[in-house]
Amino acid sequence: MLSLGEAARAVLLTPDPHDKRRAARSMARAWRQGRLAHRCDVAMPDQPAWPAKPELLAPNRMPRRGKGGSERGRVALLHALAHIEFVAIDLAVDLIGRFGGDFPRAFVDDWIGVAADEAMHFALLDRRLRQLGSHYGALPAHAGLWESAQDTADDVLARLAIVPMVLEARGLDVTPATVERFRAVGDEASANILSRIYNDEIRHVTAGTVWFRQKCDEMGFNVVETWQALVKSRFRGSLKPPFNDSARHDAGLTQEFYAVIAS
Incomplete structure (x- = not known):
């Protein structure tokens, strides 16, 4: 039986955003169906796999996006939020794969649910961006969001x-x-x-x-x-x-x- 740690690592090493969100939801489904052993027996990567786009910029290089009144400003804000939700998938999955073996199943239940939520949030925001003529990856994004995991x-x-x-x-x-x-x-x-x-x-x-x-x-x-x-x-x-x-x-x-x- 595949272990929880192996499943988490596979999600983290999936670069395509849509493949990653699908992998996170599949991991959640497999856990809930009892198809993952409660073992975190493999190392988590220091850095998840991410796509070539969006370009990641330091906070002081990020363009100003305004308050969201114009459509352009709203797209920029939604793109920033989509990036937060994309990274949040990896943050939740890394928490599970890195520490979940030291906790009872209820801990994994909670954070599997969080990972599935973040995947759904990303999908909703990317779909809204497409409705507005854009998509995730079309604009630069904040490079520092993974620092909290590394730290x-x-x-x-x-x-x-x-x-x-x-x-x-x-x-x-x-x-x-x-x-x-x-x-x-x-x-x-x-x-x-x-x-x-x-x-x-x-x-x-x-x-x-x-x-x-x-x-x-x-x-x-x-x-x-x-x-x-x-x-x-x-x-x-x-x-x-x-x-x-x-x-x-x-x-x-x-x-x-x-x-x-x-x-």
Whole structure:
């Protein structure tokens, strides 16, 4: 029987975006059907396989994309979000393949679900780009999104602290205003896609918070203090308001975590 680790590695080493999303969903289906052994017995690659396009640029070289009022601005914003969701497939799969063998099946259940969600999100955004006359890969994209995985490859607590509890939580902060900008110009199709992604992201942040708490409790660590220490030492950016306190609270990420260390 194929192992969970082997399946995860295969997804990570699939370069074509559409093949990768299909592979992630197939991995999720195989796990749910009991066709993957709960073993993470192969090494995960340091860098996933990605396509030649989009061109990846450093953050300071990324072109300004505006606020999304014009169609060109909306396409640029949707493309940026599609890239985030594409990389998020690999982030979820790497978490499973790198650390899933050390956790109960419920951990894999949660993160397999996240990987399948990210694959679906990418498909929705790419289809919307095509409806607007573009496609994923047509514009440059942010080169730094995988850094959080590289920086936390040695420590599952650090990975959970940074990826779902910082990066995805930031999506909870900014997505509602983005939805309203799309609605303000009559782009209900894009707004509905982003609303769906937003609702799923609450579950993703919840999964991160739940498993972070559980691992801290298992190791006898103070949950909030450990999270704050990891963010200070492992996150390259800073936590910036405004925060969507309500959505964060729904995900278990209460103000006691981030209010003290926010810049």
